[in-house]
Amino acid sequence: MKRTERIGVIVKTLSDTPGKLYPLQYFCDLFQMAKSSISEDINIAASAMEATGSGFIETISGARGGVHFVPDTTQEAVAPLLDELCDRLRDPARILGGGFLYTSDIMYDTELVSRLATLFAVKFRALDVDYVATVETKGIPLATMVAHQLHRPLIICRREAKVSEGSTVSINYFSGSYDRVQKMSLSRRAVRPGSRTLVIDDFMRGGGSTKGIADLLAEFDAEVVGAGIAIVSETPEQKKIRDYTAAVYLGDVDEEKRTIDVRPNPDIFK
Amino acid sequence: MKRTERIGVIVKTLSDTPGKLYPLQYFCDLFQMAKSSISEDINIAASAMEATGSGFIETISGARGGVHFVPDTTQEAVAPLLDELCDRLRDPARILGGGFLYTSDIMYDTELVSRLATLFAVKFRALDVDYVATVETKGIPLATMVAHQLHRPLIICRREAKVSEGSTVSINYFSGSYDRVQKMSLSRRAVRPGSRTLVIDDFMRGGGSTKGIADLLAEFDAEVVGAGIAIVSETPEQKKIRDYTAAVYLGDVDEEKRTIDVRPNPDIFK
Numbered sequence: 001m002k003r004t005e006r007i008g009v010i011v012k013t014l015s016d017t018p019g020k021l022y023p024l025q026y027f028c029d030l031f032q033m034a035k036s037s038i039s040e041d042i043n044i045a046a047s048a049m050e051a052t053g054s055g056f057i058e059t060i061s062g063a064r065g066g067v068h069f070v071p072d073t074t075q076e077a078v079a080p081l082l083d084e085l086c087d088r089l090r091d092p093a094r095i096l097g098g099g100f101l102y103t104s105d106i107m108y109d110t111e112l113v114s115r116l117a118t119l120f121a122v123k124f125r126a127l128d129v130d131y132v133a134t135v136e137t138k139g140i141p142l143a144t145m146v147a148h149q150l151h152r153p154l155i156i157c158r159r160e161a162k163v164s165e166g167s168t169v170s171i172n173y174f175s176g177s178y179d180r181v182q183k184m185s186l187s188r189r190a191v192r193p194g195s196r197t198l199v200i201d202d203f204m205r206g207g208g209s210t211k212g213i214a215d216l217l218a219e220f221d222a223e224v225v226g227a228g229i230a231i232v233s234e235t236p237e238q239k240k241i242r243d244y245t246a247a248v249y250l251g252d253v254d255e256e257k258r259t260i261d262v263r264p265n266p267d268i269f270k
Numbered sequence: 271m272k273r274t275e276r277i278g279v280i281v282k283t284l285s286d287t288p289g290k291l292y293p294l295q296y297f298c299d300l301f302q303m304a305k306s307s308i309s310e311d312i313n314i315a316a317s318a319m320e321a322t323g324s325g326f327i328e329t330i331s332g333a334r335g336g337v338h339f340v341p342d343t344t345q346e347a348v349a350p351l352l353d354e355l356c357d358r359l360r361d362p363a364r365i366l367g368g369g370f371l372y373t374s375d376i377m378y379d380t381e382l383v384s385r386l387a388t389l390f391a392v393k394f395r396a397l398d399v400d401y402v403a404t405v406e407t408k409g410i411p412l413a414t415m416v417a418h419q420l421h422r423p424l425i426i427c428r429r430e431a432k433v434s435e436g437s438t439v440s441i442n443y444f445s446g447s448y449d450r451v452q453k454m455s456l457s458r459r460a461v462r463p464g465s466r467t468l469v470i471d472d473f474m475r476g477g478g479s480t481k482g483i484a485d486l487l488a489e490f491d492a493e494v495v496g497a498g499i500a501i502v503s504e505t506p507e508q509k510k511i512r513d514y515t516a517a518v519y520l521g522d523v524d525e526e527k528r529t530i531d532v533r534p535n536p537d538i539f540k
Contacts, residue, residue: 001321007274008281008318012325015282017381030322048278051271052300055282096436102459104435108426110418111287137406137426138434144411145418148380156378156407163448164408165374166366178433189372203434 003041006031010045014057014069018121019151023066042067053077071149073122075269081115082264085248088112089231092258099253101260103231107138107202110145116247117145120200120228123245123268124150127225130195131155133217135184135209139201142230146200155197157213161185169219176206176236184212191220199227204246207239214241231262273311276301280315284327284339288391289421293336312337323347341419343392345539351385352534355518358382359501362528369523371530373501377408377472380415386517387415390470390498393515393538394420397495400465401425403487405454405479409471412500416470425467427483431455439489446476446506454482461490469497474516477509484511501532 001009010027014020027038046057053074059067085106094101106112120142133155134143140156147154160183161168170185191197199213204227214224225243232246245268251261271279280297284290297308316327323344329337355376364371376382390412403425404413410426417424430453431438440455461467469483474497484494495513502516515538521531 001318002314004274004277004314005318005321007278008315009322009324011278011281012285012319012322015285016324016384020381044272044274045278048271048275049282051275052279052282054279054286096434098433100434102434102436102457104426104457104460105423108417108424110414110424111290111421113414114286114418137410137428140407140410140426141414141424144380144383144414147378148384148415151381153375154378154380154411156374156410158407163368164366164370164372166372187372187374190374 001031003037003044006033006041007045007048010041011048014045014067015049015055015071017151018055018069018071018149021060021066021068026066070125071118071121073118077115078119078268079264081112081119082248082268085112085116085230086262086264089248089250089262090260092260094260095253095255095258097255101250101253103202104138107230108141110141113142114145116230117142117149119247119268120146120245121149124198124226124228127196127198129198129225131191131197132200133157133197133213133224134200135159135213138203139230142202143200146198146228150198155186155190157184157186157216159183159185169216171212171216171219173208173212173215175208177208182209182212184209184216186216186220191217191222193221195220195222196225197222199224201227201229203231203233204229204239204244205233206236207241207244210244211240271301273307273314276303276311277315277318280311281318284315284337285325285341287421288325288339288341288419291330291336291338296336340395341388341391343388347385348389348538349534351382351389352518352538355382355386355500356532356534359518359520359532360530362530364530365523365525365528367525371520371523373472374408377500378411380411383412384415386500387412387419389517389538390416390515391419394468394496394498397466397468399468399495401461401467401492402470403427403467403483403494404470405429405483408473409500412472413470416468416498420468425456425460427454427456427486429453429455439486441482441486441489443478443482443485445478447478452479452482454479454486456486456490461487461492463491465490465492466495467492469494471497471499473501473503474499474509474514475503476506477511477514480514481510
């Protein structure tokens with residue numbers, strides 16, 4: 001295989017599995033080439049990724065070392081993504097009454113969701129979390145893709161304890177969106193004590209369910225260290241959690257005028 | 271940017287968004303190069319993908335044409351994937367009683383799940399479906415990744431009708447796994463009449479929930495044309511649906527001897 005082709009294969013392999021470490025020897029065996037050539041291939045692949053701002057290739061030295069891919073993004077990529085999300089949310093056909101919007105088509109559009117996932121993976125990369133957690137259901141595709149990009153296991157809190165989860169820990173919490181007490185449960189096997197978790201969800205109003213996840217994880221002596229939410233309602237201003245990052249803010253939904261007020265989070269990378 | 275680097279960028283761009291069509295002009299603008307050079311770059315990228323069996327780059331001609339990436343896999347990649355899945359399932363610590371196994375750690379391991387997703391995307395590519403559907407919860411990460419690889423929207427059937435889904439259609443069906451009637455509901459907005467859907471799920475015993483999805487979609491005049499299930503129980507032999515593909519088969523779970531009988535589907539690519 002020629003260098004040009006080898007670089008294609010290296011980029012595909014590394015970027016398919018962000019965070020996964022490949023020893024240099026893996027590519028030496030694959031291409032039947034010496035380490036010096038492979039090193040040079042990787043340098044070229046790395047400069048291509050950096051030039052477009054789509055990620056970088058990190059080298060970990062030592063006997064257990066190797067290379068892995070770290071996704072990245074740029075202001076130039078994020079601005080149109082958030083604008084697109086806002087534009088789609090502004091469609092008055094989404095208005096369901098009671099201030100609710102239909103958003104499943106957006107949250108289940110894996111192309112848009114994968115771009116949002118990159119945004120959150122980049123935003124929270126430095127936290128070096130052990131898990132990415134969400135509560136069923138609509139945020140699961142986004143949380144799945146963030147977990148993949150951070151190369152961390154996913155945790156899904158359930159509304160009901162299921163027999164297939166084994167013994168579980170449950171909490172009750174107050175959901176402002178539904179104006180009632182809700183339940184959340186998690187398998188005893190799901191979380192290591194002392195671990196650090198990033199919460200990812202599709203929507204936040206008062207922050208009840210994010211706070212619920214934090215309370216549930218506290219039962220495992222585990223900590224929530226950040227939260228990335230696709231759509232955060234501007235009201236109530238006072239949320240039940242302090243540390244969260246919205247992709248976009250949802251303001252007034254006027255059922256009479258059929259208008260939806262939504263804007264990108266201008267401080268997303270601050 | 272040199273050719274070697276351009277090829278890295280082309281591979282990353284196309285393989286990040288399988289099925290998405292990029293006009294040649296997109297890369298001409300990105301690199302400030304003539305179409306003839308870009309065409310040659312794409313040919314090299316294509317031959318690199320094909321040489322490793324990880325996919326191919328398809329050219330669609332005409333005014334609205336362009337190139338897109340189609341994921342692929344090989345027997346050499348699938349055999350170790352299914353062996354790894356079986357090995358992990360054989361761990362006796364998974365036995366929960368009542369024939370249930372704890373599998374959430376596997377279904378929420380996005381690296382393994384993304385490889386399984388490629389397997390199902392390749393298996394069902396020719397069906398050219400309009401949607402990928404699942405029922406909450408444990409199969410959602412797998413279904414998300416299959417939907418992404420097939421470049422199709424995801425459908426998630428809910429156990430309960432939620433206010434954020436707007437008006438919904440519901441059915442009741444008998445679940446053999448839970449030995450009771452269960453409910454499944456889907457937003458009226460979720461499915462176009464006349465569409466074709468692939469069902470993806472983590473586990474099947476009698477096929478009740480897959481049949482449930484098919485019955486629910488029939489209410490939308492939509493059709494299930496295939497089903498890919500990560501783990502299929504060997505009993506009962508008679509399933510409620512005929513057309514399905516298992517990644518692995520689960521046989522006897524012996525609680526006394528602490529053994530789990532599981533084997534790869536030998537006919538996965540037949």
